[in-house]
Amino acid sequence: MKHIPYKTYLPESELPKAFYNVRADMKTDHRPLLHPTTLKPVTVEDLEPIFCTELARQELNDTDRFIPIPEEVQAFFRMYRPSPLVRAYCLEKELDTPAEIYYKYEGGNTSGSHKLNSAIAQAYYAKEQGLKGVTTETGAGQWGTALSMACAYFGLDLKVFMVRCSAQQKPYRKVLMETYGATVTPSPSSMTKMGRSFLEKDPESSGSLGMAISEALEVSMNTPGYRYTLGSVLNQVLLHQSVIGLETRTALDHLEVEADIVIGCAGGGSNLGGLLAGFIGDKLAGKKAPYFIAVEPASCPSLTKGKFAYDYCDAGKVTPLAKMYTLGATFVPPAGHAGGLRYHGMSPILSQLYHDCFIEEARSYGQKDVFETAVRFARCEGLLPAPESAHAIKAAVEEALKCKESGEKKVIVFGLTGTGTFDLAAYQAFHKGLLENTGLTEGDLQQSFRALPPQSEEF
Amino acid sequence: MKHIPYKTYLPESELPKAFYNVRADMKTDHRPLLHPTTLKPVTVEDLEPIFCTELARQELNDTDRFIPIPEEVQAFFRMYRPSPLVRAYCLEKELDTPAEIYYKYEGGNTSGSHKLNSAIAQAYYAKEQGLKGVTTETGAGQWGTALSMACAYFGLDLKVFMVRCSAQQKPYRKVLMETYGATVTPSPSSMTKMGRSFLEKDPESSGSLGMAISEALEVSMNTPGYRYTLGSVLNQVLLHQSVIGLETRTALDHLEVEADIVIGCAGGGSNLGGLLAGFIGDKLAGKKAPYFIAVEPASCPSLTKGKFAYDYCDAGKVTPLAKMYTLGATFVPPAGHAGGLRYHGMSPILSQLYHDCFIEEARSYGQKDVFETAVRFARCEGLLPAPESAHAIKAAVEEALKCKESGEKKVIVFGLTGTGTFDLAAYQAFHKGLLENTGLTEGDLQQSFRALPPQSEEF
Numbered sequence: 066m067k068h069i070p071y072k073t074y075l076p077e078s079e080l081p082k083a084f085y086n087v088r089a090d091m092k093t094d095h096r097p098l099l100h101p102t103t104l105k106p107v108t109v110e111d112l113e114p115i116f117c118t119e120l121a122r123q124e125l126n127d128t129d130r131f132i133p134i135p136e137e138v139q140a141f142f143r144m145y146r147p148s149p150l151v152r153a154y155c156l157e158k159e160l161d162t163p164a165e166i167y168y169k170y171e172g173g174n175t176s177g178s179h180k181l182n183s184a185i186a187q188a189y190y191a192k193e194q195g196l197k198g199v200t201t202e203t204g205a206g207q208w209g210t211a212l213s214m215a216c217a218y219f220g221l222d223l224k225v226f227m228v229r230c231s232a233q234q235k236p237y238r239k240v241l242m243e244t245y246g247a248t249v250t251p252s253p254s255s256m257t258k259m260g261r262s263f264l265e266k267d268p269e270s271s272g273s274l275g276m277a278i279s280e281a282l283e284v285s286m287n288t289p290g291y292r293y294t295l296g297s298v299l300n301q302v303l304l305h306q307s308v309i310g311l312e313t314r315t316a317l318d319h320l321e322v323e324a325d326i327v328i329g330c331a332g333g334g335s336n337l338g339g340l341l342a343g344f345i346g347d348k349l350a351g352k353k354a355p356y357f358i359a360v361e362p363a364s365c366p367s368l369t370k371g372k373f374a375y376d377y378c379d380a381g382k383v384t385p386l387a388k389m390y391t392l393g394a395t396f397v398p399p400a401g402h403a404g405g406l407r408y409h410g411m412s413p414i415l416s417q418l419y420h421d422c423f424i425e426e427a428r429s430y431g432q433k434d435v436f437e438t439a440v441r442f443a444r445c446e447g448l449l450p451a452p453e454s455a456h457a458i459k460a461a462v463e464e465a466l467k468c469k470e471s472g473e474k475k476v477i478v479f480g481l482t483g484t485g486t487f488d489l490a491a492y493q494a495f496h497k498g499l500l501e502n503t504g505l506t507e508g509d510l511q512q513s514f515r516a517l518p519p520q521s522e523e524f
Numbered sequence: 525m526k527h528i529p530y531k532t533y534l535p536e537s538e539l540p541k542a543f544y545n546v547r548a549d550m551k552t553d554h555r556p557l558l559h560p561t562t563l564k565p566v567t568v569e570d571l572e573p574i575f576c577t578e579l580a581r582q583e584l585n586d587t588d589r590f591i592p593i594p595e596e597v598q599a600f601f602r603m604y605r606p607s608p609l610v611r612a613y614c615l616e617k618e619l620d621t622p623a624e625i626y627y628k629y630e631g632g633n634t635s636g637s638h639k640l641n642s643a644i645a646q647a648y649y650a651k652e653q654g655l656k657g658v659t660t661e662t663g664a665g666q667w668g669t670a671l672s673m674a675c676a677y678f679g680l681d682l683k684v685f686m687v688r689c690s691a692q693q694k695p696y697r698k699v700l701m702e703t704y705g706a707t708v709t710p711s712p713s714s715m716t717k718m719g720r721s722f723l724e725k726d727p728e729s730s731g732s733l734g735m736a737i738s739e740a741l742e743v744s745m746n747t748p749g750y751r752y753t754l755g756s757v758l759n760q761v762l763l764h765q766s767v768i769g770l771e772t773r774t775a776l777d778h779l780e781v782e783a784d785i786v787i788g789c790a791g792g793g794s795n796l797g798g799l800l801a802g803f804i805g806d807k808l809a810g811k812k813a814p815y816f817i818a819v820e821p822a823s824c825p826s827l828t829k830g831k832f833a834y835d836y837c838d839a840g841k842v843t844p845l846a847k848m849y850t851l852g853a854t855f856v857p858p859a860g861h862a863g864g865l866r867y868h869g870m871s872p873i874l875s876q877l878y879h880d881c882f883i884e885e886a887r888s889y890g891q892k893d894v895f896e897t898a899v900r901f902a903r904c905e906g907l908l909p910a911p912e913s914a915h916a917i918k919a920a921v922e923e924a925l926k927c928k929e930s931g932e933k934k935v936i937v938f939g940l941t942g943t944g945t946f947d948l949a950a951y952q953a954f955h956k957g958l959l960e961n962t963g964l965t966e967g968d969l970q971q972s973f974r975a976l977p978p979q980s981e982e983f
Contacts, residue, residue: 070536071602077529143530144614144906155603155677173632175908175945217903218614237948244899244908244951440703444676447603449634449703486634486945489696492703 072149073316080147083131085307085342087414090349095417096388107385117292119190123301141185141218145174150316155445164468166461168481169313178483179336180211180296183305187294188215197290198222202277204231205405206238208296213245226252226280229272252277259283273397275380297333298412306339314343324355326464328479330456331359334412340480348423359427360456363504364402367392367411368427370510373420374520376410389416393516399503403491404432404452430459431502436495438462451483452491531608532775539606542590544766544801549808554876555847566844576751578649582760600644600677604633609775614904623927625920627940628772637942638795639670639755642764646753647674656749657681661736663690664864665697667755672704685711685739688731711736718742732856734839756792757871765798773802783814785923787938789915790818793871799939807882818886819915822963823861826851826870827886829969832879833979835869848875852975858962862950863891863911889918890961895954897921910942911950
């Protein structure tokens with residue numbers, strides 16, 4: 066029998082040279098983004114005040130299957146990629162399962178997660194366009210950190226609006242971004258008109274992702290030579306993240322292993338969309354392909370409990386509208402939610418794929434159960450996972466235990482998106498018994514859906 | 525010209541299968557450890573109450589060149605090793621140097637440093653002996669974290685005494701160890717006789733590594749089925765860490781690259797000793813070998829300013845005496861020292877090699893300069909280094925700039941021992957301008973040397 070190593074690294078020469086654009090293969094393409102005031106499909110020109118031009122083009126590109134990765138971005142990738150494809154031998158032994166379990170580990174870079182894959186691409190295109198800098202928002206800090214590394218590399222200025230409570234709870238994330246030269250402003254701030262209006266309503270506001278997006282957008286629009294960037298949800302982000310899935314597929318092919326089940330955690334969809342890129346083309350072409358499972362927190366269940374509807378991407382309702390599974394743009398997960406994946410909507414691409422059953426299943430877990438799995442995994446596999454990633458681990462464990470029942474020797478592949486070393490406050494809360502398996506009631510959901518815009522006929 | 529990839533990973537089949545014991549190749553072996561009360565050379569039997577038996581044997585073994593790595597330890601190594609040998613193309617470009625710069629990066633595992641290499645070996649031998657658990661001390665937390673991962677893997681109990689001020693400043697390190705099931709007690713504590721005596725003298729004591737060692741030793745001696753462990757300085761630790769250098773050498777051989785200069789930071793010596801393992805055998809045999817540079821902080825300069833003398837390994841003076849470069853067992857770096865590498869002595873093996881000029885050079889840097897280099901490195905290479913590792917980076921940068929002057933195309937290899945993501949408080953202090961290039965005055969040194977025991981004739 067062929068020996069499978071614990072870790073498989075592709076040689077540098079086999080790293081992807083082009084991003085895979087799944088939209089070119091989708092027969093039902095997802096519905097267009099709509100301009101927030103005209104409600105007409107947006108054009109590249111509409112998006113250019115927000116994103117740099119190449120990214121605006123990528124956002125709307127549904128024809129090119131492959132988009133070459135610029136050499137400068139490939140060079141940066143070579144510094145921290147390939148990420149390893151790991152055979153979880155110890156977890157298999159612990160579960161006593163006949164299943165084979167693999168994970169693609171994206172947390173080995175200093176930013177600690179897969180977000181760096183899109184950050185470096187977005188920074189590159191901004192630099193290419195001659196911009197001075199970019200703005201963004203960050204919640205937990207993964208995206209902000211990744212973007213600060215990317216901007217430092219290309220000598221771009223970066224202004225980050227960090228959700229105030231998060232900036233207070235995670236001061237070291239702020240220090241990390243500052244180390245790479247970013248300016249980090251707790252949001253809401255008095256720097257922007259939007260921020261001042263939020264503060265007028267509530268001077269003690271702890272902030273939200275929606276408010277931070279509004280502030281970052283305002284600054285980018287009002288500062289010559291700046292554009293706005295976002296680390297998930299967008300088509301361009303899934304495009305860049307396709308390197309995860311492409312590498313995974315190539316490594317499995319080398320090992321002569323065929324995946325039966327592919328599992329990814331899903332917040333805005335950047336990781337899951339990236340991971341599927343190695344397999345979804347086959348499925349869309351009607352070929353044999355793995356069963357896909359999206360995993361989300363019970364306290365932010367956009368795929369499992371949300372509506373497939375047109376909605377704004379931000380709480381301030383200034384962004385274009387997208388057709389996606391959503392809980393409503395003003396949705397905020399219940400207090401005490403510690404596991405990340407807190408965005409109200411799901412990537413329009415993944416939403417359409419799920420709607421059309423190309424992603425066969427979505428499931429959600431309570432966070433206490435997720436942390437239990439995370440600790441169990443850490444103690445046997447060594448690696449401490451980010452809480453986000455632990456959602457996928459839990460699904461992988463469940464599938465492996467089903468195999469134990471049935472005796473099936475399935476191949477399970479999941480995405481381990483990040484390290485948990487920046488989430489130790491959440492682990493501490495778990496050890497103290499402070500985390501509950503909070504879900505949403507029907508009442509919560511109905512309340513939340515009221516924020517949805519009216520869905521007109523032509524939608 | 526041969527293309528050198530950014531990162532070289534050895535295939536699993538080429539990972540070391542035996543630890544390299546440099547003592548078997550040393551013509552002037554370093555002087556024996558002495559029993560603290562009889563002052564006679566210690567025997568395995570003397571060490572058995574402290575360390576588990578196999579480790580006591582390894583500590584005194586100066587005859588076996590190679591000691592097989594147990595299969596169970598090799599299996600754990602396969603989960604996080606090989607560590608990559610990285611070509612620092614971006615740093616070379618930034619420095620505009622003709623030199624080639626490589627680093628062996630050991631910070632990619634969850635514990636964040638090379639310490640895991642010895643932790644897993646020590647935990648394995650303890651498990652093999654049927655022990656229930658082990659005790660240890662930790663300062664910054666690298667060693668304690670590594671050992672907690674190792675003990676979780678083998679199902680061993682672990683009691684960590686963590687220097688009190690460090691436990692307060694780094695609460696998340698404590699959470700991380702607890703996540704892996706360790707019990708972490710801030711030291712000095714009321715749990716031990718030693719701890720209570722320290723607290724009687726000073727109820728507000730912020731603790732020290734020496735006090736924590738004394739407490740960990742006391743608990744291990746008084747608890748049936750427990751032994752004590754230490755993460756640096758010891759011969760056994762350098763033996764386990766030899767995997768760093770062996771991997772580095774094999775990777776360079778594959779690349780057909782010959783190192784001209786090898787650089788490592790040095791606190792207790794675990795990293796430098798490990799890195800040299802790939803090259804020192806040649807040098808001891810009179811063959812062509814690289815020039816070795818040890819780098820230490822100006823505020824804890826055991827090699828550059830210490831005395832080569834017999835000294836205790838702990839402040840409490842209960843451990844055996846070792847012949848080493850030392851600042852005196854009660855030495856504590858000046859307040860404000862943030863860069864790690866704070867042990868008063870240097871590994872007896874490295875001390876002897878330095879004394880005999882097999883390590884050609886030791887140099888020291890002020891911490892402000894070290895952090896400046898660390899930030900510069902992070903911004904161009906992406907990776908945020910631990911402050912300890914940044915000492916080696918600074919020496920590598922200096923050597924590369926010398927090459928720029930001279931036009932020489934030297935090959936510089938350094939050890940990048942850990943990630944800086946657990947050191948963001950120190951980076952914050954640097955950004956705020958709070959770090960000074962503090963060194964020691966002649967008066968400080970003389971004061972410090974007074975703690976040295978009398979050096980008798982037969983020493």
